[in-house]
Amino acid sequence: MKYLLVIVLALVVFWLWRVSRRRHDEAAQARRAANRSAPEKPITPTVVCALCKVHLAQSEALVGRGGVYCSEAHRREAGA
Numbered sequence: 906m907k908y909l910l911v912i913v914l915a916l917v918v919f920w921l922w923r924v925s926r927r928r929h930d931e932a933a934q935a936r937r938a939a940n941r942s943a944p945e946k947p948i949t950p951t952v953v954c955a956l957c958k959v960h961l962a963q964s965e966a967l968v969g970r971g972g973v974y975c976s977e978a979h980r981r982e983a984g985a
């Protein structure tokens with residue numbers, strides 16, 4: 906009867922160890938996945954200013970008649 910208790914206790918300890926190990930593995934895997942995806946920056950479409958040819962994000966560009974521009978000054982300068 907005493908041995909049975911020891912065996913049950915050992916099984917419980919083993920089970921707890923396995924559960925904590927699995928949790929640790931999952932956390933490590935999530936970290937690895939996060940690290941893998943981190944360097945990949947979201948691709949933002951870039952455009953070229955029609956006047957100074959500078960590359961800028963499409964969301965920052967100003968659209969004029971002659972194309973897209975990096976700033977209001979260049980849009981005005983181009984007469985668009």
Ligand SMILES: [Zn+2]
Nearest residue numbers: 954957975979
């Ligand atoms: Zn420009």
